[in-house]
Amino acid sequence: MKKTITFILLFLLICSGSSYNVYAKETPPSVSADSAVVLDAATGEILYAKNPDSAYPPASTTKIMTALLTLENTNLDDKVVIGNNPPAVEGTRLGLFPGEELTVRDLLYGLLLASDNDCAEALAEHISGSLHKFAAKMNTRAKELGAKNTNFINPTGLFNEKHKTSARDLSLIMRELHKNPEYSKIATSISYTIPPTNKSSKPRTVWNENKLVQKQSMYYYSGCQGGKTGYTIQSLHSYTAVATRNGETLIVALVHDKNKTFFPDSISLFNFGFNNFQLVKLYSKGDLVTTYNKNKLSVPLIADSNFYYVKEKGDKALPHLSIKNENLSFKLFKVGDVVSSADIYFKGKNIGKLNLSSGISHDEKQILNSDIIENIIIRNKYAIPVVIALLVVIAIFTVKKIYTLSK
Known part of the structure; x- marks a missing residue:
């Protein structure tokens, strides 16, 4: 009996001296918007979702697509001559004049900082010639990005019952927009002054409405690299923003918020994402992934690009690869040619494909x-x-x- 008690006491003593890391995932925050997501920008992985594919009128968050097409189809120093229609648009305006000449840069600052509708229409006409043609271009680009629940009618976000998008789609558009370094440069500026033009003798200053980049605001969020608000009476409030911390970039999108809590809700969502998930680089471009060995042919298979995945912090599971069954014996290739690929799985889920290039040449x-x-x-x-x-x-x-x- 004494031996048994001694053994139990010794076991308890050993256990009490051991340390264990306990990882507890936070409860996801509650948000007001009817459609909401947190998206990892590097992988496209959704880390939080609330009705992510439900489409609603997005108001001025529409303008991130207008900005994307502008950055993809123009140069910032291009001159834009204002037509007759933009100065007459409803809603927020910079105060453009027919025949006025400004740069694309000037109009983008007005678009993204002050959400000026006349700037949006001026850019749309400059790029496509008409608002109708520009809307078609918006929808084509949205589909290319994987936005399946989006239909744009105008470049401004002025209410139209057919003009809709979802939080998932909005985050995909922001993900693409953020790839352009000019976006964050503009979107994190507190203000911008448009110099006098041929129609305006006085300079005009626009101010950033995104409180997450304003250091004096109670909603300032360190690492925020841009965002866009949106509101009309019919559309309610919408918001999307992007933030980076410790090398990881997250995107928040909130659509159809009746309580106007999108700033604090976004902060809660960013914190949830950064606190509970970790971006991991599985392979760097040029890493040896595996070696093909068949018919006495040995080919080093090299990662053709960086590959990242997202996991919950503390998760010890590792991804595994399924290499495409290729017969390279009769193939002709040079060093660096893509000769195979691998599907990568994490906890049973396919998380992407990695192209594999050859580390040697194989000739006739x-x-x-x-x-x-x-x-x-x-x-x-x-x-x-x-x-x-x-x-x-x-x-x-x-x-x-x-x-x-x-x-």
């Missing part, structure tokens, strides 16, 4: 000098026709290459 001479031909002859009763066909293919390829080089 290597094929002919290998044991492949001999193995075909030994094992295949149709060896001679197969070998002849192989030689013909190699000869044709060689002739084509010589012809191409001689042109």
Whole structure:
């Protein structure tokens, strides 16, 4: 009995001296908006979702698509001549005049900082010639980005019952916009002064309405790299923002908020994402992933790009790869050519594909000098026709290459 008690006491003493890391995921915050997401910008992974695909009128958060198309289709120093329609638009305006000349940069600051509708229409007409054509361009680009529940009618976000987007779609647009460094430069500016023009003798200053970048605001959020508010009476409030911490970038999107709590709600969502999830680089471009070994051919397979994934902090699970079953024996390739790919799985979920490039070259001479031909002859009763066909293919390829080089 004494031995048993001694053993129990010794066991408890050992356990009490051991330390364990206990990871507890926070309860996701409650937000007012009817559609909301937190998206990891590097991977596209959704870390938080509330009705992510429910579409609502987004008001002026529409302007992030207008800004994206502007940055993709113009130069900031391009001159824009204002037409007759933008000065007459409803809602917030910079006060443009027909025939006035400004730069794309001036109009983008008015668009993103002060949410001026006349700037939005002026940019749309400059890029596409008409608002209708620009809206079509907006919808095409949205589909390219994977936005499946979006339909834009105008570049401003002025209410139209057919003009809608979801939080997921809005985050995808912001994700693409944030890739352009000019966006954050503009969107984190507290103010911008438009110099006098041919129609305005006085400079005009626009101020940033995004409180997450205003250091004097109670809602200032360190690491915020831009955001866009939106409101109309019919559309209610919407908001999207992007923030970076410790090398990880998250995007928050909130659509259809009747309580106007999007600033504190965004802070709660950013904190939830940063506190509970971790961005991990699985491979860097140029890393050796594996080695192909078949038919006495050894090919180092190299990561063709960086590959990241997101996991909950403290999660010890590791991703695994499923390499595409390729026969490289008869393929001709050079160092750096993509020769295969791998699907990457994490906890049973496919989290992406990684292209694999070759670390060596494999040319015609290597094929002919290998044991492949001999193995075909030994094992295949149709060896001679197969070998002849192989030689013909190699000869044709060689002739084509010589012809191409001689042109």
